[in-house]
Every structure is written in structure tokens, then in C-alpha cells.
Amino acid sequence: MKIIGVIPARYKSSRFPGKPLADICGKPMIWWVYQQCRKVEDFNAVYVATDDKRIFGVCAELGIKALMTSGHHKTGTDRIGEVAQKIPADLIVNIQGDEPLLEPSTIRAAIEPFYSDPNLQVSNLMTKIKDPVDVVNFTVPKVITNREGIGIYLTRATAPYPKGSIDYSYYKQVCVYGFKPEALQFYYGYGVKYGKAKAEAIEDIEILRFIENGYKVQYIEVDSGTVAVDTQNDLEKVRSIVAARIAAGETSNQ
Numbered sequence: 023m024k025i026i027g028v029i030p031a032r033y034k035s036s037r038f039p040g041k042p043l044a045d046i047c048g049k050p051m052i053w054w055v056y057q058q059c060r061k062v063e064d065f066n067a068v069y070v071a072t073d074d075k076r077i078f079g080v081c082a083e084l085g086i087k088a089l090m091t092s093g094h095h096k097t098g099t100d101r102i103g104e105v106a107q108k109i110p111a112d113l114i115v116n117i118q119g120d121e122p123l124l125e126p127s128t129i130r131a132a133i134e135p136f137y138s139d140p141n142l143q144v145s146n147l148m149t150k151i152k153d154p155v156d157v158v159n160f161t162v163p164k165v166i167t168n169r170e171g172i173g174i175y176l177t178r179a180t181a182p183y184p185k186g187s188i189d190y191s192y193y194k195q196v197c198v199y200g201f202k203p204e205a206l207q208f209y210y211g212y213g214v215k216y217g218k219a220k221a222e223a224i225e226d227i228e229i230l231r232f233i234e235n236g237y238k239v240q241y242i243e244v245d246s247g248t249v250a251v252d253t254q255n256d257l258e259k260v261r262s263i264v265a266a267r268i269a270a271g272e273t274s275n276q
Contacts, residue, residue, distance in 0.1 A: 023112040025133060026067050027059045028105050030098030031119040033074035037252060042077050042119045044257055047264050047275045049084075051251065052077065054122035054264070056086050061126040064133050070119070071105050096218050097228040099199070103210025106203050114206060118197035120251040122260055128246045132200040135240055143205040144232050144239045146173065147196035149246045156194055161252045163195040163227050165241060173239035176227045196246050199229065205237065 031042040031052050038044075042052040052070060059068045070081050073093040081088035089108065095101045102116050113136055117129060132145045148165040156162045160178040167173055175181075176195060184190045201209075209231060212219070222230040232239050251257050267273045 023136075024066050024110070025064050025113045025115065026069065026109060026111045027062065027065045027115045027117055027129070028102050029055055029059065029068070029070045029117050029119045030101045031070050031072045031074075031077050032098075032101075033072075033077055038254070038257075040076075041251060042072075043080060044251070046122060046257075046261055047268060049275050050080055051122050051257075052081065052119050053084055053086065055117060055119050055124065058122070058124050058126055059117055059129065062129050062133075064130060065115070066111075067109075069105065069109070071101050073101070096213055097231075099201075099206070099209055099228045099231075100213045102201065103206045103213070106201075106206045106210070111203065114201045114203065116197075116199040116201065118250065121197060121248050122251070123263060124196075124198070124248045125246060128196065128244050128248065129198055131242050131244045132198045135242060136200055136202075139240075142200075142240055143202045144229075144237055145200035146229055146239055146241055147198050147244050147246070148193040148241050149196050149244050151192040151194050157192050161250075163225070165193045165195050167193075167241050171241045171243075173229070173233050173241055175221075175233065176225065176230055178225055178227070193243070195227075195229075196244060196248060197250065205232070208235070208237075 033040055035041050043050045070088040071091050072078055073091050078088050091101050091104045106114050132147055135145055136142050158180050163176045166175045219231040219234040221234055249260050
């Protein structure tokens with residue numbers, strides 16, 4: 023099975039312009055994400071998909087495989103859909119470009135179900151929320167699944183509401199997705215024809231396009247300490263963690 027990893031990266035962002043190039047201990051964020059992806063042995067290749075010449079140029083300087091894509095995509099998954107049309111693969115894994123701490127084992131968790139279930143079309147990851155602040159943080163999408171781990175809904179609100187009991191664990195999305203090419207073909211075609219789906223547009227959570235249209239999205243629980251960089255405060259937190267790891271000899275910025 024040919025498996026490729028794709029990291030969508032755009033320069034424009036309402037909350038954090040230029041985020042993929044933000045410096046983390048001497049290297050841009052996108053470099054750290056790419057290095058983590060390269061450690062996943064299942065990948066035949068890893069690419070950065072961008073619409074920005076600045077990001078493309080930095081990738082070229084650092085020896086990162088990069089592809090220029092359209093600047094009209096509404097989401098990162100739409101951008102992945104364009105890549106899927108250019109590079110044939112049996113499975114395409116979307117790794118967000120703002121997760122520099124993402125563990126290779128966590129990325130693999132999105133791949134593994136496809137080895138045992140040939141009918142699976144889409145996978146996504148979730149992890150238990152340990153910081154109560156994240157439960158009410160609108161930048162953190164909460165995941166709601168059924169007993170089989172099939173996604174029912176994702177929301178930035180605090181949901182589901184524990185009316186009967188507070189003995190409930192909340193889960194947040196970890197933005198690693200596995201896609202079969204035919205699922206991406208649907209997603210990309212829908213985006214070209216209609217743009218974002220209804221709830222997807224309201225919540226600004228791209229995986230909802232699949233759920234709204236009847237796709238089963240298999241969620242896999244992982245124990246991940248990753249930090250998604252959505253704000254400057256997130257970036258400072260990641261910088262501190264990476265600096266501490268470098269000082270302890272756990273990683274390198276070379």
C-alpha cells in the first residue's frame with residue numbers, strides 16, 4: 023500500500039498570519055512538523071502543500087519536498103484533495119502544519135486501522151482533555167462519537183452537556199486524518215461545487231463535511247501531548263517545550 027503524508031500550509035491566517043514560518047529554536051514551524059512526519063516508516067513520501075511562494079521557498083532551502091497548490095481552497099483538506107489528483111496513492115494522511123510536537127506514533131495511529139479494514143474511508147484522532155480550560159476553549163474542537171468510535175459531531179462549544187452526571191470525559195480533536203483517494207475525491211468535488219457544508223462553515227471544522235454527508239469517520243483515541251499553535255501564546259509554549267527538549271538532548275534543531 024502506497025501511503026503519503028501531506029502537510030497543508032498557508033501563509034494567510036486570520037488569527038496568526040505566517041504561522042508555518044514562525045521561528046521555533048532556529049527553525050520554522052513547518053520544518054519541525056516535517057521532521058516528525060519523516061520518522062513514520064509507513065510513509066513512502068512526505069510533502070508540504072502550500073499556495074505561498076514564501077513557504078515554498080523556505081521548504082526548498084531546507085530540503086523539504088513541497089508542492090504549489092491553488093490559492094482558492096477553503097480548507098486544508100481541499101488542498102490535500104488537489105494533491106491526491108497529482109500524486110497517486112492508496113492512502114493519504116493529512117498532518118496539520120501547526121503541530122510541531124506531534125509524535126510519530128500518534129501519526130501512525132491514524133494509519134493502522136486501514137491495514138485491517140479495507141472498507142474504511144476516513145480516520146481522525148482524538149485525545150482525552152486533561153486541562154479543564156480546553157473544555158471551554160473555542161479554539162479546541164471537541165469530539166463526540168458513538169460507542170464504536172464513529173464521529174457524530176465536532177464542536178467548539180462545550181458539548182455534550184452533562185445533564186445527568188458529571189462523570190464524563192471530554193475529548194479534543196488531534197488533527198491527523200487518514201483518507202482513501204475516493205473520499206478525498208468526494209470532498210474536493212463538493213468544495214468546488216458548493217464550498218463548505220452547512221455545519222462545517224458554522225463551526226469552521228473541516229471534517230464535518232464528511233459527517234454531514236453521511237461518511238463514517240473512525241475516531242482513534244491516542245494519548246498525545248501535542249500542542250496546536252493557534253495563537254502567539256501557543257507558540258511561546260511550544261518554544262519552551264522544544265528548548266527544554268534540546269537542552270535535555272531529546273531532539274535537535276540541526
